[in-house]
Amino acid sequence: MSRLLGVIDATNVVGGLQDLSLNRSVASIPFAGRYRFVDFILSNMVNSGVESVAIFPKHQYRSLMDHIGSGKNWDLDRKKDGLFFLPPFFEPNENSTVGSFARLEQHLDFFKRSHQDYVFIANSYVITNIDIEEALAEHLIHDHDITELVNHTHSLDMYIVKKSLLIELIEDRKNSQFISVSDVVNQPLHNFKIGTYTHSGYAAIMKTIEAYFHHSMKLLDPVVWNQLFPADRPVFTKVKDEPPTRYTAASTVTNSMIANGAVIEGKVDSSIISRAVKIGRNSHVTNCVIMQKSQIGEGCTLEYVIMDKDVRVLDGVTLKGSPEKPLVLRKGTVRDMAVSI
Numbered sequence: 001m002s003r004l005l006g007v008i009d010a011t012n013v014v015g016g017l018q019d020l021s022l023n024r025s026v027a028s029i030p031f032a033g034r035y036r037f038v039d040f041i042l043s044n045m046v047n048s049g050v051e052s053v054a055i056f057p058k059h060q061y062r063s064l065m066d067h068i069g070s071g072k073n074w075d076l077d078r079k080k081d082g083l084f085f086l087p088p089f090f091e092p093n094e095n096s097t098v099g100s101f102a103r104l105e106q107h108l109d110f111f112k113r114s115h116q117d118y119v120f121i122a123n124s125y126v127i128t129n130i131d132i133e134e135a136l137a138e139h140l141i142h143d144h145d146i147t148e149l150v151n152h153t154h155s156l157d158m159y160i161v162k163k164s165l166l167i168e169l170i171e172d173r174k175n176s177q178f179i180s181v182s183d184v185v186n187q188p189l190h191n192f193k194i195g196t197y198t199h200s201g202y203a204a205i206m207k208t209i210e211a212y213f214h215h216s217m218k219l220l221d222p223v224v225w226n227q228l229f230p231a232d233r234p235v236f237t238k239v240k241d242e243p244p245t246r247y248t249a250a251s252t253v254t255n256s257m258i259a260n261g262a263v264i265e266g267k268v269d270s271s272i273i274s275r276a277v278k279i280g281r282n283s284h285v286t287n288c289v290i291m292q293k294s295q296i297g298e299g300c301t302l303e304y305v306i307m308d309k310d311v312r313v314l315d316g317v318t319l320k321g322s323p324e325k326p327l328v329l330r331k332g333t334v335r336d337m338a339v340s341i
Contacts, residue, residue: 004160005050005116010038010124011058016209017029017207020212020306023060032257044233046236052082055083073239098121098123098180099181101178101180104170105173111167118139118160119162121160121161130158130201139197146165150196169181210324213289251266255270259275261276266298266300267283267284269285271288272288272289283298283301288304292309297312297313300317300318310332
């Protein structure tokens with residue numbers, strides 16, 4: 001039986017990802033062709049033996065609920081423990097940081113009823129494959145009050161804390177003036193013993209469009225791919241029955257990742273192509289991220305473009321961004337004119 005209770009704080013608003021989170025929560029932003037951000041932290045928990053996970057959403061969480069469902073794909077659809085979706089009763093009047101006590105307080109009974117002794121609190125915007133059990137072991141060895149998980153000195157905004165201490169911090173938040181777990185870690189004036197656990201593997205902190213594009217392109221590096229998707233620690237996601245991708249005789253694909261259900265009639269190079277995407281004849285797609293069910297017409301040229309879900313690019317359109325400033329096409333839009341930035 002796991003000693004850890006998992007908490008995914010999906011309430012954080014990441015302003016730098018606004019173009020991709022206007023119609024969805026950050027946790028449900030697509031990544032790597034067939035996954036969502038939340039898949040990674042949720043899979044980390046399951047692979048580390050966590051059997052009870054609570055997700056705290058904020059707003060626009062319909063797509064997140066649709067994606068996760070009952071938790072069956074993560075083996076969390078169970079009678080005891082399992083997956084809990086805990087939306088807020090009201091929005092606290094404060095800036096949201098990871099592990100907000102005002103938000104956790106709204107479901108304080110959940111923590112009091114749980115049988116686990118320790119709580120692992122994480123955000124949904126860090127993409128990594130991490131052994132949480134190992135972090136817990138270090139937390140116990142050094143007898144820390146709170147352990148912060150870091151990567152190359154950068155905080156991953158993930159924390160391990162004893163459940164009794166977390167409840168105490170929540171109940172005393174108005175007197176202590178601490179607003180969150182991350183606030184406690186970053187404030188020097190207290191008597192808590194704060195420690196760190198260093199994760200040496202690949203970690204992508206997704207707080208800007210530029211970071212999203214950079215780390216998407218890094219997936220084409222086999223070294224990075226193998227760190228994020230090791231065979232012994234799989235990343236689970238919602239299963240969809242899609243047919244194999246269809247490549248026509250005129251199509252050309254190099255150094256790209258193509259998900260199921262796509263139709264490729266043009267040229268694709270160094271790009272991430274999601275499920276059910278169609279790329280028309282004589283179109284060239286280079287250094288792009290194309291999300292689910294988007295359609296690119298015939299004779300188009302796309303370079304350094306992020307196309308959100310259900311976007312249509314009409315015949316003959318040229319769209320060009322740059323490595324430093326990729327062009328983002330928002331969900332459901334239609335482009336019929338050239339753009340170059």
